[in-house]
Amino acid sequence: MSHIHLPDGILPVGLWVLGWVLLAGLLFIFRGQFQKERFSSKIPLVAMFAAVMVISMSLEIVPLFYHINLSVVSGIILGPAWFILCSFVVNLILAFFGHGGITVVGLNSLVISAEGVLGYFMFKALRRILKKISWAGFASAFLSLLLSTFLALGIVAVGKTNLSSAFGIGHEHHPEKQKGFLKFETEKPEEHKKEVSAEFDFRKFLFLVLGFGSIGWILEGLITGGVLSYLHKVRPGIFEG
Amino acid sequence: MDLAYLDYLATSGKSFLHRFPAGLKIILALTLIGFIILIKQALFMVIILAFLYSLILLSRLPFIKIFLISLYPLIFALIFAYASLGRGWEWFFIILLRVLGTATTMILLFSSTPYPCIFASLGKVFPEFLITVFFMTYRSIFILFSIFENIRMGFKLRGGFQLKHPKRSLSNFAKAFGYLILKGMDDSQRFYEGLKLRGFQGKIEHNRRYCTWNRR
Numbered sequence: 001m002s003h004i005h006l007p008d009g010i011l012p013v014g015l016w017v018l019g020w021v022l023l024a025g026l027l028f029i030f031r032g033q034f035q036k037e038r039f040s041s042k043i044p045l046v047a048m049f050a051a052v053m054v055i056s057m058s059l060e061i062v063p064l065f066y067h068i069n070l071s072v073v074s075g076i077i078l079g080p081a082w083f084i085l086c087s088f089v090v091n092l093i094l095a096f097f098g099h100g101g102i103t104v105v106g107l108n109s110l111v112i113s114a115e116g117v118l119g120y121f122m123f124k125a126l127r128r129i130l131k132k133i134s135w136a137g138f139a140s141a142f143l144s145l146l147l148s149t150f151l152a153l154g155i156v157a158v159g160k161t162n163l164s165s166a167f168g169i170g171h172e173h174h175p176e177k178q179k180g181f182l183k184f185e186t187e188k189p190e191e192h193k194k195e196v197s198a199e200f201d202f203r204k205f206l207f208l209v210l211g212f213g214s215i216g217w218i219l220e221g222l223i224t225g226g227v228l229s230y231l232h233k234v235r236p237g238i239f240e241g
Numbered sequence: 242m243d244l245a246y247l248d249y250l251a252t253s254g255k256s257f258l259h260r261f262p263a264g265l266k267i268i269l270a271l272t273l274i275g276f277i278i279l280i281k282q283a284l285f286m287v288i289i290l291a292f293l294y295s296l297i298l299l300s301r302l303p304f305i306k307i308f309l310i311s312l313y314p315l316i317f318a319l320i321f322a323y324a325s326l327g328r329g330w331e332w333f334f335i336i337l338l339r340v341l342g343t344a345t346t347m348i349l350l351f352s353s354t355p356y357p358c359i360f361a362s363l364g365k366v367f368p369e370f371l372i373t374v375f376f377m378t379y380r381s382i383f384i385l386f387s388i389f390e391n392i393r394m395g396f397k398l399r400g401g402f403q404l405k406h407p408k409r410s411l412s413n414f415a416k417a418f419g420y421l422i423l424k425g426m427d428d429s430q431r432f433y434e435g436l437k438l439r440g441f442q443g444k445i446e447h448n449r450r451y452c453t454w455n456r457r
Contacts, residue, residue: 226415
């Protein structure tokens with residue numbers, strides 16, 4: 001749980017539809033590269049990395065109840081374009097068995113894509129500075145997970161302003177929008193504003209996600225550093241391919 | 242792993258739900274998810290859940306196992322629900338019921354429909370090239386999982402994950418996954434060579450007849 005798997009039915013429809021649209025847009029941008037390499041060995045490689053990610057996400061580190069993603073490792077080896085495709089495949093398959101929502105596959109894919117793509121660029125930059133692969137791997141995984149968590153939090157923050165209407169519970173009083181002869185005003189707008197903000201305690205949510213997440217980022221960072229170091233020792237030049 | 246178990250349920254079941262055409266099942270599942278997302282009353286959501294649970298029982302699928310699998314996304318939903326407690330307990334339960342409802346729908350779909358049928362039906366919406374990636378990923382999951390079982394045994398023999406020795410445990414864990422990745426990369430190359438030999442043109446053919454009423 002180093003990142004959030006947004007579940008179904010929590011975010012407003014417009015937001016998760018936007019997630020699908022953005023993901024489709026990204027895949028469309030890279031369609032040239034996919035078309036060019038569609039007969040190459042890249043497709044089985046993407047499938048294999050997607051499988052590695054699905055397996056790693058479905059296994060918990062037992063005493064800690066965390067799972068790792070290996071998104072940064074996959075991002076570094078596959079490169080940004082193929083990793084976006086990989087994260088979509090992973091999220092769709094995970095949604096099939098209830099791990100993350102089906103409607104929010106677009107948003108979840110964008111969050112995980114951000115992890116891999118940021119990890120890819122950070123690792124490239126940090127490798128020159130830190131020299132040691134394990135440290136560069138740790139730092140790039142930690143930072144990209146931190147940033148992608150903030151991306152997920154940003155999505156929830158955008159959604160939370162709409163959460164009341166998304167759930168449809170409670171009441172929406174917009175006297176200024178009411179049409180007709182009669183205008184019912186049962187409460188002052190300031191009181192209503194106060195009530196809406198109490199519906200979803202974003203600070204509480206932020207505290208929980210960052211609190212649990214920080215342990216996950218460190219764990220994922222350490223494991224990513226270890227995996228990258230192992231790969232570099234066993235197969236030198238793997239990151240150049 | 243849940244995925245292997247659900248796949249077993251989908252291919253071994255012989256109920257009416259298993260024989261129902263995959264495309265129609267996907268449409269029904271998406272409609273049901275649409276209802277769950279749009280419905281505003283907890284009571285209606287309980288009715289939908291009761292309908293889903295009765296389908297599980299009528300299809301002779303293992304109710305308790307499926308119920309337990311569907312609880313997994315509640316871990317994430319609980320964070321959202323807890324943050325929304327200011328709105329009251331009704332809201333808290335609506336969030337949980339929505340997540341439980343959509344997860345149960347997806348698990349029911351996946352445990353009653355073999356994956357080639359799901360991907361073949363998705364081929365009408367997604368590009369064929371993407372469906373090929375889905376097929377290969379799904380196949381790779383089972384190949385890698387059997388490799389991972391062996392690695393896990395080795396990992397356990399080396400002490401497994403011990404909180405007393407976090408450095409050694411994490412190092413072993415990282416090596417296990419590193420090895421899995423290398424094996425996966427080698428296997429993907431071998432897989433590709435095999436496919437090329439058989440005339441792979443970037444598309445895997447599938448038999449749609451298998452996914453209709455008269456498949457058995």
